Amino acid sequence: MRLRRRLLLVGAAGALAAGSTLLWQHGAWGNKVFEPPADDVCIVAPTRVTEAHAYDAASGLAIHDARPIPADARCPVCGMYPARFPRWAAQIIFKDGAAHFFDSPVDLFMFLEKPASFGSVRNAADAAAIYVADFRNGNWLPARQATFVRDSRARGPMRGPDLPAFADTASAQHFIAEQGGRALSFAEIDATVITGLRDANHAHHMH
Incomplete structure (x- = not known):
C-alpha cells in the first residue's frame, strides 16, 4: 500500500x-512571431474563392506599385501563403488597386489563363500591373520584362517544376548553367507551357 x-x-x-x-x-x-524554416512546406486545402487585397493609400506606395505580401494572403489558385516563398512569389495589381498574390509564377499564369476557374470576377484585362519576384534576391520585377526558366532542376513551393524569374537573360543563363532548363520570355509562356506545368504541380490537387 x-x-x-x-x-x-x-x-x-x-x-x-x-x-x-x-x-x-x-x-x-x-x-x-513564428517564422517557418527555409525548407518549410506549406500544405493547405485549396481555397475556392480568395478575395483580392484592397489598396491601402496609407502605405505610401502608388496604386499600381508592387507591394509587400501580407502574411495572411492566400494564393487564389492553390490556397498556399505566398509570403512564405519570397523568391517564387508573384502578384497582380488590378486597375482599382486591389491585388492578388501567388506562391509561384505557375499559379500566376494559371490564373491569367482562366481567372473564373478560381472564383474571380476579374479577368486578365483588368490587370494594371503584373510582378514576379527575382529568383536571385526576391526583388519585384515587371513580369512582362522578366526572363523565366523552364525545365530546370529547381522545384517550386509545391515541389514541382516551376518558372523561376530573372531580371535579364544573362542572369537566367547563369542559373541555367547551374540548374539546367531553357529561357522563356513572358510572351512565350503559352497555353501548352501552362498546361504542362499545371499538370505537374496540381494534378492531385485540382478537381
Missing part, C-alpha cells in the same frame, strides 16, 4: 513539473 502511494505521488509530481515547463515555454514564446 505504501509503495502504491509513493508511486502515485511520484507520478503526480512529474505531471506537475511537465505542466509547469509548458506554461513557462508558453509565457516565454507566446509573444514571438
